[in-house]
Amino acid sequence: MIWALHGAVGRAADWHPFASAMRAQGEEVRRLDLWRFLDCCPMPLEKFGDTLAGEITRIDPSPTLVGYSMGGRLALHALLAKPDFWKSAVIISAHPGLSDESERAARRISDAEWSARALKGEWPEFLEQWSAQGVLEGVEMPERLSLKDRRASIARSFIDWSLGAQKDLTPRLQEIRTPVLWLSGERDRKFSELAAEAVPHLPQGHHEVVADCGHRVPWEKPTQFADLVRAFLETT
Template structure:
């Protein structure tokens, strides 16, 4: 059942928990969270778009309430098929895909492998994967070690170590933001997160770099100024697909939508209304 309301209402379709907000007759926007996130991460963003867009926010496999799924769902293609089934149930033919980090990688995958379902791409701190086989293997090994830790009952310690990475240093400077982030992440099942990490980690997904020139939709790649790795990735993507625009948000790192919410919302609104 599709509900329309000011706040996203939890639903289940194709095994993926999700929420919708707005009128299904309006342009559709699909929100895809990052690793350890969930559909509720987009609540403030969705409320900002209320009345103009039909918003769908999903718990990706292994996250939130999207748990206990068939093993094939915990892969990039399996997650993509689950999302497409969800859109079919909501009678959404094409949607603008808004993805953060892991969700951005999935958004790129959907746009390239299922282009008829994508109206545009708004990417935040996202990459097309790793194009070096040795680097992919090393990343898979590192992710396997993290997955074992998640399954070993060390979730609190894992979270502290995860957000101690240089990638998240700008976020960690705000003690209250870090506290709220850790609190939300603890709502996930660590064993389910381990499945996601093994199947949807950067080392497990197919590299999409060579496919980027085939994109045919508007794309904006957003990154934080202090996240130099992903600033570089966004520029490299643009070189392969000149139709892509990039935006670097000053003074923030990997998690732009949490660290600079108003700037992020302004970029998103502009993209949705002008692309």
Template structure:
């Protein structure tokens, strides 16, 4: 499977992996700041943007998608790359770094996790994701986006500028129910393997970025750092889950500074 991608800029490659309901366009507001320094490659992950979900759900599993992206970066002569992932994209980026470390120069995880630690937790989450996937298919994209935007995870964005929130909503609405449902079933948090026990062997410099208002993922990042000598943690004050949207200037500067220090 090949992911659709767009690229701009010159220099060492910086690969951006978006979150659930996003696409390569999710990074549009900050890409111009990165192209001054890097060859920026933004991917559409399976079930999003212009990359369809595989017809076989098993083929969309995170370890297989990680291998597909590693192969794509080889074909693009974009290895080793600086790899930056947000939320779902951060889980995938971590998987790429663990399973294909030769393609990664350094790793930035924005609001990411290594998955769920126990099979019981994963089974419960798979049931939740299946229920959500079914609702998306039954009620359509607009009803789903309305439900999604009411989640407490996005509470900090309700004070964001109206134009930013409208652009984000329009991007979410460009997804299709069948593709989002397939993404949940194949690469949701419950479907992926746990990487908690693999963190000590992470071999590339890694930065975890979280928003101070996102207490859940800030706690996860602290736990990850306690297990992984290669990882450091930066907390952005006044931001929630999507720090790159809520505090873009600080987010961009922190990424650039980290890459410069570990390039």
């Protein structure tokens, strides 16, 4: 079974086109609502990894994780929580972590500002500011107004799951023994460079750059993305 983790300010339903494409090939996709993990209380990244790994262990003996951007970082924490358990993983446009503490501190400050906007600002204005970030150019994501009801959890994610709250996972990637396909978009140079640096640390890692594509690979190139995942799963 495939377990799909959406990105920041995202929805489980974002994975619907991918789930439909994979279902046609006999693959079941579970689309996770990540906000439920933050609905009641804080959940640091390491605890999330342990919690998700524990949940999936009870349900699926041979799971594949698929994580996009923030969801990719969360997937890495779940992989590290049980590095020998997973069948395979697909990481898309994800950051392995900042090694410089001053950069992490600056990111925590920036994400605290995003958190305040998400919690207290006008929701349409917050969404407009979020989507205006250069890294997210290429394709608009639907139904973001409906996330207003989850704004408390989304605001909390900017604190608990901030890149500034994350350790640099690069030294630990060697612990992940499962096959990992790491995808990035050709136009998304920053995250392609991060992937190129991270993947050599994975014992069974492979980096694929998707041509003429930005950060939102699964939605900008949906057919190619599904084909890449399908071909990868056939080898694992």
